[in-house]
Structure formats: C-alpha cells, structure tokens
Amino acid sequence: MDAGLLTCPDCHALWPLSMEGEYCRRCGAELHVRKPNAMIRTWALILTASFLLLPANLLPIMQITSLGHQQPATIIGGVIELGSHGMYGIAFVVLAASVLIPLGKLLGLLIMLAALQLGWTTNMQQKMAMFRIVHWIGRWSMLDIFVVAALVALVQLGNIAQISGQPGATAFAGVVICTMLAANSFDTRLIWDRHMTQDTHTDEQRADT
Amino acid sequence: MTPEQAELIACHECDLLLQRPIILDSQAARCPRCGSTLISARHNSIERSLALSCAGLILILPAVSYPLLTLELMGNAQSQTIFTSAMALFSDGLWFLALLVLLFAMIVPACKLLLLFWVSLALHLSIKLPGMPFAMRSYQHLDEWGMLEVYLLGTLVSIIKLSSMATLLPGIGLLCLGGLIIVTTLSSSMLDHDLFWHQIGKKQHE
Numbered sequence: 001m002d003a004g005l006l007t008c009p010d011c012h013a014l015w016p017l018s019m020e021g022e023y024c025r026r027c028g029a030e031l032h033v034r035k036p037n038a039m040i041r042t043w044a045l046i047l048t049a050s051f052l053l054l055p056a057n058l059l060p061i062m063q064i065t066s067l068g069h070q071q072p073a074t075i076i077g078g079v080i081e082l083g084s085h086g087m088y089g090i091a092f093v094v095l096a097a098s099v100l101i102p103l104g105k106l107l108g109l110l111i112m113l114a115a116l117q118l119g120w121t122t123n124m125q126q127k128m129a130m131f132r133i134v135h136w137i138g139r140w141s142m143l144d145i146f147v148v149a150a151l152v153a154l155v156q157l158g159n160i161a162q163i164s165g166q167p168g169a170t171a172f173a174g175v176v177i178c179t180m181l182a183a184n185s186f187d188t189r190l191i192w193d194r195h196m197t198q199d200t201h202t203d204e205q206r207a208d209t
Numbered sequence: 210m211t212p213e214q215a216e217l218i219a220c221h222e223c224d225l226l227l228q229r230p231i232i233l234d235s236q237a238a239r240c241p242r243c244g245s246t247l248i249s250a251r252h253n254s255i256e257r258s259l260a261l262s263c264a265g266l267i268l269i270l271p272a273v274s275y276p277l278l279t280l281e282l283m284g285n286a287q288s289q290t291i292f293t294s295a296m297a298l299f300s301d302g303l304w305f306l307a308l309l310v311l312l313f314a315m316i317v318p319a320c321k322l323l324l325l326f327w328v329s330l331a332l333h334l335s336i337k338l339p340g341m342p343f344a345m346r347s348y349q350h351l352d353e354w355g356m357l358e359v360y361l362l363g364t365l366v367s368i369i370k371l372s373s374m375a376t377l378l379p380g381i382g383l384l385c386l387g388g389l390i391i392v393t394t395l396s397s398s399m400l401d402h403d404l405f406w407h408q409i410g411k412k413q414h415e
C-alpha cells in the first residue's frame with residue numbers, strides 16, 4: 001500500500017491504488033486496499049456464532065428411539081457416553097471437534113480483534129500462526145453434523161431403533177459456518193498497519209528525546 | 210501490470226512488498242515478516258492437476274452413489290450413502306442441514322473437480338476456454354468448503370458408536386470415498402496458484 005500499489009484479493013496481481021473499487025484486469029475480482037468493513041463483519045459473525053453456541057449445546061442434536069423408549073442426545077451427552085464406554089480416544093476427537101475447536105476459534109478471533117483494536121501488536125509471528133491454525137482447523141468442527149447425518153441415515157429400523165435429527169444440530173452447523181465466515185472476513189493486514197504506525201511513533205519519540 | 214510491477218510481490222497477509230523471489234521446482238517462498246507462504250512452485254503442476262481432476266471425476270460417481278456402510282440388525286438392513294444421509298435429515302424436517310450436507314459433501318467437491326479440470330485442461334492444451342479466470346477464482350473460494358474428509362471421519366465415528374448394538378458392513382462407496390479424498394487432497398497440494406494465474410493472465414491478453 002505504501003508503494004502506491006494494491007493487491008488483488010484472488011489472483012494477487014498488483015495494481016495502482018487508483019484502481020480501488022474497480023475490477024482486476026486479470027481475474028475480475030473487485031479490488032480493495034483492505035477488505036471492506038472487515039472488523040464489523042467479523043464482529044457480527046462472532047457475535048452470531050456465540051449466541052448460537054447456547055442452543056447448539058443445550059438443545060438435543062438427535063433423538064434416539066429404541067424399542068419405544070425415547071431419549072434425546074446432546075453434544076456433551078454423546079461425548080460422556082463414549083467416555084463411559086471406555087472409548088476415550090474417540091470421545092476426545094468428538095470433544096475437540098465439537099467443543100474445543102469452536103470455542104478456540106472464537107477465542108482466537110477475539111484475540112485478533114483485540115490485537116487490532118487495542119494495539120496489542122507484539123508477538124506478531126505467533127498471532128499470525130494462531131490465526132492460520134484457526135482458519136485451517138475450522139472445517140473439522142462440522143464432524144458432529146456428519147456423525148448425525150450418518151446415524152440418521154443408518155438407524156431407520158422402525159420400532160426396533162430409530163434416530164432422528166433435532167434442531168440443536170442446525171444451531172451447531174450455524175456456529176461452524178459463522179466462525180468460518182468470520183475467519184474469512186478478517187483482514188490480517190489491518191493489524192500489520194497498526195503495528196507499523198506504532199513502530200514509527202516510537203521511532204519519532206526516540207528522535208524527540 | 211507493468212513489467213516492473215510483475216517483478217514485485219505483496220504478501221497477502223501482511224502487505225509487505227518484496228522483490229518476487231526466484232524459486233525452483235517444489236520450493237516455496239515465505240514472507241520474511243509474517244511467515245505466510247508467498248508462492249510455492251510445484252513440479253508439473255498443470256499436468257498433475259489435470260490427471261488428478263480426471264481421477265477425481267471418475268471416483269466421485271461411485272463414491273456418492275454406492276453405499277458407504279450397511280447396518281444389519283435383527284434381519285433388517287439399512288444402507289448409507291452421502292445422498293441418503295442428506296435425505297434422512299430432510300425427512301426429519303432439518304432442510305437446512307440436509308442442504309449443507311449436500312453442498313459440503315457432494316456439490317462443492319464435484320464443482321471443485323470440474324473447475325480444476327476445466328482450467329488445467331485449457332492450460333495444458335494452451336487454448337483459451339471461456340470463463341477461465343472465473344473458474345479459477347471460484348475454485349479458490351470453494352476450496353475450504355469441500356469437506357469429504359470430515360464426512361469420512363464422521364462416518365467412522367458413527368461406526369464406533371453403533372458397533373456395540375449392530376453389525377456394520379463397509380460398502381464399496383467407502384473405498385471410493387477414501388480414494389477420492391486422497392485425490393482431492395493431492396490436487397490441492399499440487400496446485401501452483403501463482404503459475405496458474407500467470408498462465409491465465411497470458412491467455413487473457415492473446
């Protein structure tokens with residue numbers, strides 16, 4: 001940006017700053033120096049995801065009917081059940097995918113937003129590494145949804161055993177999608193902009209004294 | 210782009226402007242400031258992408274249409290394919306979830322393979338096909354929304370959950386799905402975005 005250039009978001013071609021808002025001549029993407037409204041979009045998606053986290057964990061994600069006996073199952077309930085059967089490995093995988101990863105992602109994104117708004121621009125390399133992990137790992141929290149999809153398709157045996165999906169699963173899918181979109185709409189370059197201006201400020205202060 | 214701009218490259222994660230590094234086959238250049246991958250060269254990227262997308266397009270039909278698992282309990286049998294798992298959610302009234310499963314486990318992976326096939330075919334034959342920049346952009350944006358491997362893990366977890374109450378038989382679809390996941394993962398890692406855009410850009414100006 002300082003050199004009077006902007007980068008195409010999709011094909012990474014460089015164009016003069018005067019092309020802001022126009023379309024890339026190589027790939028046709030809309031050009032912006034920084035992603036427009038990155039902070040507001042990220043905040044909105046994070047808040048939506050946090051609200052959806054409640055119904056996702058409190059409402060049942062499926063209903064198990066076995067020999068006329070009905071039993072709702074929540075995400076945490078499923079983890080505890082796996083653990084009580086001694087399947088700790090798989091219980092941990094499900095716990096990680098459905099609780100730890102969504103919470104960790106929200107926390108990671110909040111740290112990035114705080115870094116941007118409060119100017120915590122130390123340890124930038126670690127922050128970037130954390131953001132890349134948050135970005136990459138996000139899709140794996142869809143695991144529980146696909147488990148429900150598989151169980152619902154397989155256990156359709158009428159009176160003997162029947163599993164049906166419940167609205168908690170929809171809320172959980174909403175959490176996953178919102179956090180993925182939030183990571184996509186965040187612009188890490190904004191933190192670097194702040195990092196650079198703070199560096200020049202301290203340089204000026206040193207020059208004054 | 211002017212020639213001097215083509216010599217430069219900006220990090221898309223921290224916006225540091227650098228001289229475009231010259232890298233050899235199967236090397237990658239990282240941003241010295243933030244550590245993101247700037248460009249990564251892949252040996253025969255176009256040919257490999259073409260071959261892998263062909264293989265994927267062959268595998269995707271059996272992977273989505275043959276049963277992944279069959280459950281047997283007291284003389285009853287029930288099979289699962291990606292499509293029936295979406296339909297089962299739909300019949301439970303969860304149409305949004307059904308749509309997501311269809312999208313992430315069928316439509317997006319199929320579109321990704323078709324788009325990659327289209328672009329790499331055009332670049333391999335060095336002909337200009339319509340919609341190449343659009344196809345490449347769509348591929349990049351769809352990349353993270355194809356979730357075949359997550360779906361496979363979900364199916365494996367459901368095997369473990371059900372193994373105590375019923376007999377589960379793996380189907381031919383499970384094998385095809387495994388193969389398809391290997392092919393799509395390889396095609397993502399073999400794709401040299403920088404090279405593809407460079408070649409597409411050249412075709413645009415012919």
Ligand SMILES: [Zn+2]
Pocket residue numbers: 008009010011012013024025026027028029
């Ligand atoms: Zn572009």
Ligand SMILES: [Zn+2]
Pocket residue numbers: 220221222223224225240241242243244245
């Ligand atoms: Zn960088």
